[in-house]
Every structure is written in C-alpha cells, then in structure tokens.
Amino acid sequence: MSDDDNSPISTREASRLFAGLKSAPALVLAVSGGPDSVALMWLAARWQRSLARAPLLTVVTVDHGLRREAGCEAREVERLAAELGLPHRTLRWRGAKPKTGLPAAAREARYRLLAEAARAVGASHVLTAHTRDDQAETLLMRLLRGSGLAGLSAMAPLSERDGIVLARPLLDVPKAQLVATLRRAKIGFADDPTNRDPAFTRPRLRALLPLLAAEGGDSRNLARLATRLARANAAVEVLADGAERFLRLRDRGxxxxxxxxxxxxxxxxxxxxxxxxxxxxxxxxxxxxxxxxxxxxxxxxxxxxxxxxxxxxxxxxxxxxxxxxxxxxxxxxxxxxxxxxxxxxxxxxxxx
Incomplete structure (x- = not known):
C-alpha cells in the first residue's frame, strides 16, 4: 500500500488487495454503512468491473437491533449497492440481547448470519473491512488480557468459520486511507456513535492510540508486531505438529x-x-x-x-x-x- 496514510487507494492498489479472490465463485461483502465497509464495497465493485470473469458479489448488512439508526443505515447501504449494481440483503439479529458481554455476543451473531448468507448464495468467502487500525486495537486488547502467542497474533488475513472463509483484504490499510478514498469518490457513510462510547473497551483503547503513537506505538508498528507474532506462532505450531508425531512414534504400538x-x-x-x-x-x-x-x-x-x-x-x-x-x-x-x-x-x- 501507499506510504501516505491519507492518500486515496488507486485502482492498481485495489487490484492487489483483491487479487487472491479472483477465482472464488461468489463473495459476500459485510457492509454496515461505516466508512471502512462502504469503502470495501466501493473498491470491490470497481475491482469486479475490471475483470473479464469476476466473482459474484452480494452485499449483506447485519442489523443487530441495538440502535434506531441501524435500519436507516441498512437502507442507505442498499441504495448505494444498487447504484453499484450489487444485490443487497439485510439480516436481523433477533431475540433477547445479553446484559453483559454484548459486543462479543453481537460479533458471534454477526458472523453466524454472514456465514448463513454466504451459504445461501454459494459464496466461498465473507469479506470484512477490518483495517490496520482495527488490528492495532485488537493486539492491545489481547495484550491487556494477557493472551498467549496465538492471541497476540491478532486477526489473520484469512480464517475459517462455520465452513466459510473469512477474508480481511484491508487488514494492512489504514482507516484514513479508506476515508480519503470515499471523499475523492464523493461517497457518504454513516457514523456509528458506539465506536466512541467509553462504555466499551475498544473505544477506550482507540482514544489512547494518539498517545501511544507519540511514543512510537502507532497502528503501523502495532500491526507489524502482530504480523511478527503470527509468524512466530505459525512456527511453534509446526513444532507442535512434529512433537505430536514424535510422541506417536515413541508409543510403538x-x-x-x-x-x-x-x-x-x-x-x-x-x-x-x-x-x-x-x-x-x-x-x-x-x-x-x-x-x-x-x-x-x-x-x-x-x-x-x-x-x-x-x-x-x-x-x-x-x-x-x-x-x-x-x-x-x-x-x-x-x-x-x-x-x-x-x-x-x-x-x-x-x-x-
């Protein structure tokens, strides 16, 4: 990606972001209406149009039923998806909501609904708009919880959930670059106030990031650390595989x-x-x-x-x-x- 965190993403850069997904039969785009996911939708639609044979794209918005504005935001995503020539579905998280652990429960519900939507349209992947900023925040959250090496690896570019591959093509892209991309394209986006609500851990850590950046702990360096830890974690997994084989050989029947x-x-x-x-x-x-x-x-x-x-x-x-x-x-x-x-x-x- 560009070294300028405030520069719009070029067509060539966008093609590199999605290059590994060209052979997929269909993709689901998880779009909430915020700047990150709207940028994901706009970039993916532009990439799709540039290909002779491209995956089918379906836009899915999950309404958790937690904010009044969510319904309007879903309709705005549907309108923009229609302008881009993409089908759209809104899925709702129904039923009682827990009084504690709400963010984790909402995340579980969101991924479950997205996986169901992917299976319904024959998609092999669900694309989410997690950014480099999200990766840095995830690393900090897990560090404060005392996570092990696997947890400190934070989010992987590709992972599997309920038989569907979760892809995060924007994981090395700063949020500021996505906002700059939308502003150049004159595309609006929603502002979710819960992203600044100090009642939740992630927004509290987000508020600390400028102070950490002043000491060298900016999102670029934190995300780089997560990548290095993921590399070390993968190496230890190989060692564990070898140890398992060694123990089986020692059993001798x-x-x-x-x-x-x-x-x-x-x-x-x-x-x-x-x-x-x-x-x-x-x-x-x-x-x-x-x-x-x-x-x-x-x-x-x-x-x-x-x-x-x-x-x-x-x-x-x-x-x-x-x-x-x-x-x-x-x-x-x-x-x-x-x-x-x-x-x-x-x-x-x-x-x-």
Missing part, C-alpha cells in the same frame, strides 16, 4: 483407547513448555465438551501435571492414577507413566 489421546509422560515432560501447552490444548479442545479451554487454566493444569509426572517417576511401579482432573469437559489423568485425555463424564444436574 501402545495405541490409546478409542476417543482418547495418550502420551508417554517422560517424553512429554522433555518437550519445550510452549509445545507441551499446545498439545494439551489441542487434546482438551478436541475431546472436551464444554467449549475451548482457557489458556490460564491449561497453564495451571500443566504445572500440576509436571509435579505429578515427577512424583510418578519416583514411584515407577505404581499403576494407580497419580493425577485425575477435569477441564473444559475433558478428563486428564496420569497413570502407569502415561498421560490420558478423554471426554469427561457428563455432569449430573442438581436435583436430577
């Missing part, structure tokens, strides 16, 4: 029970901490039935497991379980020099 994962404890203990942590996370998330395990709880489990492995090595003859613990719907046990991970029995309901 000691196959785990069906629906269970099993590791030789001494070989597991010799691996680097981050690799062991990931192997535990993978097994617990694959076999547990209470959702993804929290990183902090798995770290605590690994500490307890280390102590149990040391104790078991001192009492080699014992086949009795040295450790038995549940986490995220998985049962983790240590017996006979082996770590076993299996689905935990369903919890009994009180009064049942």
């Amino acid at each position: 000691e196959a785990p029970q069906a629906g269970e994962r099993s590791f030789e404890a001494s070989a597991f203990a010799a691996l680097p901490d981050e690799v062991r942590l990931r192997l535990l996370l993978r097994a617990i998330n694959a076999l547990g039935h209470e959702g993804p395990a929290e990183l902090g709880k798995v770290e605590t489990l690994m500490s307890v497991l280390d102590q149990a492995i040391a104790a078991s090595l001192r009492a080699r003859a014992s086949r009795r379980p040295v450790l038995k613990q549940t986490l995220a719907g998985a049962l983790i046990s240590l017996a006979g020099g082996r770590i076993h991970i299996a689905p935990a029995p369903a919890r009994r309901r009180k009064g049942g």
Whole structure:
C-alpha cells in the first residue's frame, strides 16, 4: 500500500488487495454503512468491473437491533449497492440481547448470519473491512488480557468459520486511507456513535492510540508486531505438529483407547513448555465438551501435571492414577507413566 496514510487507494492498489479472490465463485461483502465497509464495497465493485470473469458479489448488512439508526443505515447501504449494481440483503439479529458481554455476543451473531448468507448464495468467502487500525486495537486488547502467542497474533488475513472463509483484504490499510478514498469518490457513510462510547473497551483503547503513537506505538508498528507474532506462532505450531508425531512414534504400538489421546509422560515432560501447552490444548479442545479451554487454566493444569509426572517417576511401579482432573469437559489423568485425555463424564444436574 501507499506510504501516505491519507492518500486515496488507486485502482492498481485495489487490484492487489483483491487479487487472491479472483477465482472464488461468489463473495459476500459485510457492509454496515461505516466508512471502512462502504469503502470495501466501493473498491470491490470497481475491482469486479475490471475483470473479464469476476466473482459474484452480494452485499449483506447485519442489523443487530441495538440502535434506531441501524435500519436507516441498512437502507442507505442498499441504495448505494444498487447504484453499484450489487444485490443487497439485510439480516436481523433477533431475540433477547445479553446484559453483559454484548459486543462479543453481537460479533458471534454477526458472523453466524454472514456465514448463513454466504451459504445461501454459494459464496466461498465473507469479506470484512477490518483495517490496520482495527488490528492495532485488537493486539492491545489481547495484550491487556494477557493472551498467549496465538492471541497476540491478532486477526489473520484469512480464517475459517462455520465452513466459510473469512477474508480481511484491508487488514494492512489504514482507516484514513479508506476515508480519503470515499471523499475523492464523493461517497457518504454513516457514523456509528458506539465506536466512541467509553462504555466499551475498544473505544477506550482507540482514544489512547494518539498517545501511544507519540511514543512510537502507532497502528503501523502495532500491526507489524502482530504480523511478527503470527509468524512466530505459525512456527511453534509446526513444532507442535512434529512433537505430536514424535510422541506417536515413541508409543510403538501402545495405541490409546478409542476417543482418547495418550502420551508417554517422560517424553512429554522433555518437550519445550510452549509445545507441551499446545498439545494439551489441542487434546482438551478436541475431546472436551464444554467449549475451548482457557489458556490460564491449561497453564495451571500443566504445572500440576509436571509435579505429578515427577512424583510418578519416583514411584515407577505404581499403576494407580497419580493425577485425575477435569477441564473444559475433558478428563486428564496420569497413570502407569502415561498421560490420558478423554471426554469427561457428563455432569449430573442438581436435583436430577
């Protein structure tokens, strides 16, 4: 992209942004009416017109039912989409809204509805308008929560959700450049006041960014850090894959029970901490039935497991379980020099 954060995006730059999506049969554009997503729609429509054979584009607006203005904004997106020759759908998040954790619940609902819309039109990808500014904010949010390496990698350019690929072609583009692009094209956009509401974490962090930028922590450097952390995270994942194969080879025919994962404890203990942590996370998330395990709880489990492995090595003859613990719907046990991970029995309901 251009080094000038306030310059409009050229046709050539836009073509590079969408180049990897040319062979897709159809694409869904997630457009709320704000400057980022309106710019995504305008740039994608211009890119589509430049191709001899282009993916079909469908514009989808999700109305969360949280603001009165949302309906008007959806109609304005529909009007602009029609001007660009693109079909448009408005999907509504119906039902009761939670009193706590509203942003996360709204995000889950939005992605679920977008995935449903993509399947309905035969689209392989949903395109969202996350920018470099969003990436910097995401990194800060996860840093303050004490996220691990995977979380600090922030958002990936491509990810999968509900069988649909989520693409973020603007992830390296500053918001100011999108606004400049719309102003040159004389295209209006909505202003969502919740983006400045200090009741939410992201707007509070957004207000701090100018202070961080003065110290060198601008969105460009923060996004670059997220990219470097993502690269390191990918390398550790490769190491974890290799460690998993190594542990299987060490088993030499000691196959785990069906629906269970099993590791030789001494070989597991010799691996680097981050690799062991990931192997535990993978097994617990694959076999547990209470959702993804929290990183902090798995770290605590690994500490307890280390102590149990040391104790078991001192009492080699014992086949009795040295450790038995549940986490995220998985049962983790240590017996006979082996770590076993299996689905935990369903919890009994009180009064049942």
